[in-house]
Amino acid sequence: MQLTIVVNYICRMKKEEVHVDFENSIAPWLGKTAKVIEYHFQEKFNDANLDLTKEQMVVLKKLHYDDGLSQNDLAFLTLRNKSSLTRLLSKMEKKGYIIRQQSNVDKRVNKVFLTQKGRDTFVLVKPVVKEMMAKIEQNITDSEKKLIINMLKRIQSNFGPQVKSL
Template identity: 30%
Template sequence: MIESRNSIPRWVSLIYRYGQMYIGDHLKHFEIGRGQHIFLNALYKEDGLTQEELADYLKIDKGTTAKALKKLEEQGYILRNVSERDKRCNEVFLTEKARGIKEDVRKVLTDWRERLTFGMSDEEKDMALVILEKMGHNAAHFAEEEVDL
């Protein structure tokens, strides 16, 4: 049976896919893949995180994280170094090349957010954020509950 057009998961999925297409298309001239910008953005907030910290923060499995970071390293956007604190971990650092495109990456993300909320009042934007945060907390809670089974 085809899902109703009023389904919340359908709209969340649709918005996510459109966002990935928009961001990917606007960053492709930097040779940044569709799922890689989130790693750069996380490192723009806190450079030097370990691969594990990045995976946990972004809620992305370690294998996908390793592949994305390998590609970013090959493109010259990051460096991975063995941690002095824990030799089993790699710390991830931005290169000058990555720092040089920070404003470009942030602008694409800001432009997408502005397009997504076009025509919405500040009150509607605040309400949407509150609702999405509640949904995110619910998703995290129930996902963790399933893991504990």
């Protein structure tokens, strides 16, 4: 009798496939929406003849508000692996948007600065970004906007403390 129970249990285990309701879960919708937005962001940059990827734009933006950050901090703040940032910066340096400057306090550290071209480019980028933001939020009310941002922050908090937007 005991054995029967165990066998039944095992059989049930094998049959009971875990069910995941993708259609009514946040993650897939979030992923898809982010993907759509990112795609159109890049498209807008290309249309505006900005020689810039969306990732490079984020770095430009961070430096605009916080010039002279170390690569380490910049990687952390933009949610990037430091190796990824290294190569992103190399491309941006080659294009003349930024320069690396070794710290004389700690020779391991590179401080990253915007060049004049970098600053000028960001000025051109801003209206494009603004337009995209408006398009994204065109049918979202202000209170809804507050709400969704609040929810997004809470979702992020489930994976550890985070602070600012990208």
